[in-house]
Amino acid sequence: MLKGKSAVITGSTSGIGLGIAEALAKSGCDVMLNGFGNADEIEKTRSDLAAATNVKVLYSGADMSKPESVAGMVVEAQEAFGKLDILVNNAGIQHVAPIEDFPDARYDAIIAINMSSNWHAIKAALPMMKERNWGRIINVASAHGLVASPYKSAYVMAKHGAVGLTKTIALEVAETNITCNAICPGYVRTPLVEGQIGQQAAAHGMTEEQVIRDVLLASQPNKKFVETGELGALAVFLCSDLAASITGIALPVDGGWTAH
Ligand code: NAD
Secondary structure: OOOOOEEEEOOOOOHHHHHHHHHHHHOOOEEEEEOOOOHHHHHHHHHHHHHHHOOOEEEEOOOOOOHHHHHHHHHHHHHHHOOOOEEEEOOOOOOOOOHHHOOHHHHHHHHHHHHHHHHHHHHHHHHHHHHHOOEEEEEEOOHHHOOOOOOOHHHHHHHHHHHHHHHHHHHHOOOOOEEEEEEEEOOEOOHHHHHHHHHHHHHHOOOHHHHHHHHHHHOOOOOOOEOHHHHHHHHHHHHOHHHOOOOOOEEEEOOOHHHO
C-alpha cells in the first residue's frame, strides 16, 4: 500500500513508535527509526525489521529535545531516501507529580520532546513535501491531548499543544496533497506506562493489578489496553491515498475514554 514511500518515525525504538514503524515497513514503506536504548538491541531491531519486510530500515539516534538534532534528522532522512513522504512525531516522555513538586527540568524536557520536536520536525520536512506535493504528517498525541488528568500538567499541556499544532498545519497545507493528523491513544502497555504502574502501586499501596484497573484504566471504559498494532494499522490508513480528505483531526483510540 505504501510501496515507494519513505518515513521517519521519532521515538521508534520501543512501544507505539516501533509498532507504527513495523506497520509502515510491512506496507512497503522505507523507514528511519529513532530513539534511545541499547545500541546492540537497536541494531537487532533495525536488521530484523529490514529482513522481515525487505524495505530500507535506517536508524538515527537524534535527540528530540534538541531542535538542531530534530531538523538534522529530517535532512538526513531526505538525503538517505532521496525524499521524505511521511513524518510520524511520536517520541515522548512522562512525569507524574503535583505542579508544586514538578521539577522544572522535567517540565522543560516534556515540552521539548512531546511538543516542540513536532514543530521543528514539521518545519524541516514541509518544504520537501510541498515540492513533491504529497505528504503525511501524524502526531502521536494522546487522550491527554483532549482531556486532562491531575498531576500530568506538563504532559497534558504538551499534548494539547500537539493537537493545536496538528490543526494549524492541516489548515496551512489544506490546498496541497499533504495531510496532518493527530492520533490520541488511551493507555497502551509500553515501557512508558510500565513505569507508571510501578510508581502508582507504591504511591497508593496497591497491587499492580489494582492500579491497572482502578487507576490507569479507571477512565478507559473498555478496561483494556490499546494494542500498538491497532495504532500501526491506523497510521498506515492515514498515510494511504484513501485518507486524502482526513486532515486536522485528533482521533481518539481510547476505548471510549473521551466519550465521557
Ligand atoms: P516508550 O517509552 O515505549 O517509547 C518512547 C520512545 O521515545 C522510545 O523510543 C524512546 O527512546 C524515545 N525517546 C524518548 N526521549 C527521546 C528523545 N529525547 N529523543 C529521541 N527519542 C526519544 O513510550 P510509548 O508509550 O510508546 O510512547 C510513545 C508516544 O505515545 C509518546 O509521545 C506518548 O506520549 C504517546 N502516548 C503513549 C500512551 C501510552 O499509554 N503508552 C498513550 C497515549 C500517548
